[in-house]
Amino acid sequence: MLTIGRLARTAGLSRSTLLYYDRIGLLRPSRRTAAGYRAYDQGDAARLERIRVLRETGLPLAQIKRLLSAPPGSETARVLESQLGRLAAQIAALRGRQRLVVKLLGKPRLLEDASPMNRARWTTLLRAAGFDDAAMRRWHEDFERTAPREHQEFLEFLGIPDDEVARIRRWSRR
Amino acid sequence: MLTIGRLARTAGLSRSTLLYYDRIGLLRPSRRTAAGYRAYDQGDAARLERIRVLRETGLPLAQIKRLLSAPPGSETARVLESQLGRLAAQIAALRGRQRLVVKLLGKPRLLEDASPMNRARWTTLLRAAGFDDAAMRRWHEDFERTAPREHQEFLEFLGIPDDEVARIRRWSRR
DNA sequence: TTGCTCCTCACGTCACGTGAGGTGGC
DNA sequence: TTGCTCCTCACGTCACGTGAGGTGGC
Numbered sequence: 001m002l003t004i005g006r007l008a009r010t011a012g013l014s015r016s017t018l019l020y021y022d023r024i025g026l027l028r029p030s031r032r033t034a035a036g037y038r039a040y041d042q043g044d045a046a047r048l049e050r051i052r053v054l055r056e057t058g059l060p061l062a063q064i065k066r067l068l069s070a071p072p073g074s075e076t077a078r079v080l081e082s083q084l085g086r087l088a089a090q091i092a093a094l095r096g097r098q099r100l101v102v103k104l105l106g107k108p109r110l111l112e113d114a115s116p117m118n119r120a121r122w123t124t125l126l127r128a129a130g131f132d133d134a135a136m137r138r139w140h141e142d143f144e145r146t147a148p149r150e151h152q153e154f155l156e157f158l159g160i161p162d163d164e165v166a167r168i169r170r171w172s173r174r
Numbered sequence: 175m176l177t178i179g180r181l182a183r184t185a186g187l188s189r190s191t192l193l194y195y196d197r198i199g200l201l202r203p204s205r206r207t208a209a210g211y212r213a214y215d216q217g218d219a220a221r222l223e224r225i226r227v228l229r230e231t232g233l234p235l236a237q238i239k240r241l242l243s244a245p246p247g248s249e250t251a252r253v254l255e256s257q258l259g260r261l262a263a264q265i266a267a268l269r270g271r272q273r274l275v276v277k278l279l280g281k282p283r284l285l286e287d288a289s290p291m292n293r294a295r296w297t298t299l300l301r302a303a304g305f306d307d308a309a310m311r312r313w314h315e316d317f318e319r320t321a322p323r324e325h326q327e328f329l330e331f332l333g334i335p336d337d338e339v340a341r342i343r344r345w346s347r348r
Numbered sequence: 349t350t351g352c353t354c355c356t357c358a359c360g361t362c363a364c365g366t367g368a369g370g371t372g373g374c
Numbered sequence: 375t376t377g378c379t380c381c382t383c384a385c386g387t388c389a390c391g392t393g394a395g396g397t398g399g400c
Contacts, residue, residue: 091268
């Protein structure tokens with residue numbers, strides 16, 4: 001006779017798994033002690049081993065329960081064959097995900113917001129990245145110093161009107 | 175402005191999915207009508223499209239939410255690369271399941287109960303297969319008539335004591 | 349008496365689906 | 375007025391994990 005903890009350890013499962021199997025009627029201990037402790041015998045342990053193996057095939061517990069109460073071998077082969085098909089479908093779905101991820105890594109534009117970049121979105125973005133006013137000013141100064149032409153293009157790209165672009169570049173050079 | 179039903183249809187998702195995304199704060203409609211209806215604008219629709227793509231990679235919604243609030247491109251590539259690893263691990267696990275199923279189909283004994291067969295288990299099994307008392311009697315009669323020696327061996331195999339084996343075989347011949 | 353194990357609720361997880369009961373807009 | 379769509383709860387799913395609060399056995 002085994003207690004729930006001992007059986008869990010020998011089977012390599014958790015205690016709460018066995019409690020759950022008892023609750024759903026998948027594995028009920030063959031008796032209880034006077035104090036209400038679950039007492040599992042060798043037959044229970046053998047049943048648990050079959051459950052463990054079938055569970056590793058990915059079958060849902062409800063299906064396993066049915067298989068264990070059916071006459072041996074009557075349904076099992078059929079169920080396992082269809083499980084093989086389901087596993088193949090799951091693998092195919094995961095491969096599809098892999099392909100998508102690779103595509104996204106190759107063309108990151110697919111990930112980005114399709115809405116056009118503008119001044120408000122850009123500043124929101126920099127603020128989210130931890131830029132305060134002073135940091136933004138330094139950023140413009142660096143940009144203007146190291147690549148003035150690109151700075152101009154970038155400000156135009158954000159849709160900022162010409163006169164304000166000129167103003168920004170002026171204080172960036174100070 | 176789109177209602178929840180229209181947005182769901184154009185995105186190919188269910189209404190309850192959008193309700194759920196609102197609840198967890200993943201996609202909140204930019205406004206509500208006077209009657210409390212959710213009103214989604216084009217920005218909301220664009221965000222939903224990004225969510226849909228990322229969801230197809232298998233990322234959990236909590237992760238998607240984080241990615242959408244982070245500056246574009248800052249984390250995404252790293253997260254997607256690790257997702258690629260997780261997908262590979264999942265595929266490997268499914269392949270393991272496939273191998274196990276094939277093994278079980280090849281050696282069905284692995285599926286069967288290792289506990290010794292005895293009289294109680296045997297009758298339980300026959301009852302489960304739909305045998306009533308009369309059917310069991312006929313079964314013994316057939317067994318005795320067509321293969322008396324194997325009948326004897328089988329009864330011994332079940333652990334039934336000699337005198338009762340003799341008794342069963344006697345009424346089987348009547 | 350002290351640990352360790354056991355017990356039974358009850359609630360949380362993940363991403364929704366499914367009613368129930370009620371209201372808004374054409 | 376009739377449909378259709380919308381609203382907000384609340385509960386169920388699957389296979390457990392994690393406490394809380396309490397008891398048994400060496």
